[in-house]
Amino acid sequence: MGEIDESFIQSIEHRPKSISVEAEGIPVIDLSALNSQDLVVQVGDACKNWGFFQVINHWVPSSCREKVDLASRAFFRQPSEEKRKVRRDEANPMGFYDTEHTKNVRDWKQVFDFTVENPTVVPASHEPDDPELQEIVNQWPEYPPNFREACEEYAREIEKLAYKLLELISLSLGLPAEKFNGFFKNQTSFMRLNSYPICPIPHLALGVGRHKDSGALTVLAQDDVGGLEVKRKSDGEWVQVRPTPNAYIINVGDVIQVWSNDKYESVEHRVTVNSERERFSIPFFFNPSHNVMVEPLKELTTKQNPARYKPYNWGKFHTTRNISNFKKLNVENIQIYHFRI
Numbered sequence: 001m002g003e004i005d006e007s008f009i010q011s012i013e014h015r016p017k018s019i020s021v022e023a024e025g026i027p028v029i030d031l032s033a034l035n036s037q038d039l040v041v042q043v044g045d046a047c048k049n050w051g052f053f054q055v056i057n058h059w060v061p062s063s064c065r066e067k068v069d070l071a072s073r074a075f076f077r078q079p080s081e082e083k084r085k086v087r088r089d090e091a092n093p094m095g096f097y098d099t100e101h102t103k104n105v106r107d108w109k110q111v112f113d114f115t116v117e118n119p120t121v122v123p124a125s126h127e128p129d130d131p132e133l134q135e136i137v138n139q140w141p142e143y144p145p146n147f148r149e150a151c152e153e154y155a156r157e158i159e160k161l162a163y164k165l166l167e168l169i170s171l172s173l174g175l176p177a178e179k180f181n182g183f184f185k186n187q188t189s190f191m192r193l194n195s196y197p198i199c200p201i202p203h204l205a206l207g208v209g210r211h212k213d214s215g216a217l218t219v220l221a222q223d224d225v226g227g228l229e230v231k232r233k234s235d236g237e238w239v240q241v242r243p244t245p246n247a248y249i250i251n252v253g254d255v256i257q258v259w260s261n262d263k264y265e266s267v268e269h270r271v272t273v274n275s276e277r278e279r280f281s282i283p284f285f286f287n288p289s290h291n292v293m294v295e296p297l298k299e300l301t302t303k304q305n306p307a308r309y310k311p312y313n314w315g316k317f318h319t320t321r322n323i324s325n326f327k328k329l330n331v332e333n334i335q336i337y338h339f340r341i
């Protein structure tokens with residue numbers, strides 16, 4: 001990246017610490033070992049106490065993960081001119097992108113995004129009264145030749161895991177297993193291949209600045225380098241999520257926070273980078289359909305525990321976010337707390 005661009009520099013209070021704490025506490029849940037009742041209890045406890053957990057024995061074939069991992073590395077290894085042939089622009093938010101900002105500081109990363117439904121229907125604009133819709137169509141690079149196939153196969157497998165987790169979360173809230181499934185018909189989910197290059201200033205920059213995921217659920221594959229940090233609920237300390245081979249890291253997003261009326265909170269996290277090894281990760285953002293009005297579920301509110309949020313339209317919310325990311329507006333991004341009652 002040549003001369004260090006000042007846009008990468010985090011303000012002092014947000015810089016990573018030189019010694020990072022490892023989170024022994026993040027629950028590791030074995031999806032195959034438990035009877036279903038114990039599994040539901042473990043998932044519920046993890047969502048409530050951490051907002052984050054890892055799953056092992058999850059039935060996603062490791063060959064499928066290896067294939068997408070190799071394809072991702074091959075894609076990012078190419079010169080920038082090649083990658084820019086599939087770059088994202090104002091018309092198409094999917095594809096390659098290397099200038100993402102989180103809270104107006106540039107992230108030390110490159111990404112490639114693709115939607116799970118192809119095409120995906122979203123609002124044409126963020127204007128609240130504009131009913132027009134548009135279709136997002138994925139763009140695919142020519143190299144490596146099996147890139148598209150690897151990505152699409154992987155997405156289908158992770159989607160199955162995401163539905164399984166969603167059902168466990170629903171049961172843990174005392175709801176029927178499939179309570180949430182209808183919200184994901186014509187989902188706006190997308191997969192992101194992340195590459196975090198070697199960074200000469202890892203004490204000043206971040207791979208991704210602190211943020212919460214705005215969708216329902218995130219299913220993340222990380223490699224063995226490490227760098228994901230989670231803000232521990234018990235004391236606000238940033239703790240590392242230690243890489244576990246072949247595991248997936250799951251976190252609850254803002255949409256589940258609202259559906260559960262704050263029972264399961266979306267937790268802040270960030271990514272540190274290092275000067276020795278590049279890092280790769282692949283999050284799957286499991287997002288509802290654009291027309292879903294997100295609001296606390298009636299079943300989870302009572303007179304004593306009334307709804308804490310006004311309903312908001314998922315499609316408009318997400319489009320507003322994307323636009324302000326793209327234009328790097330100097331205003332605070334839209335957040336769920338803007339809908340707090």
Ligand code: OGA
Binds near residue numbers: 213220269270271281
């Ligand atoms: C994200 C994110 C974590 C990682 O992309 O929202 O939190 O380890 N990524 O790459």
Ligand code: NI
Binds near residue numbers: 211212213269
């Ligand atoms: Ni995230």
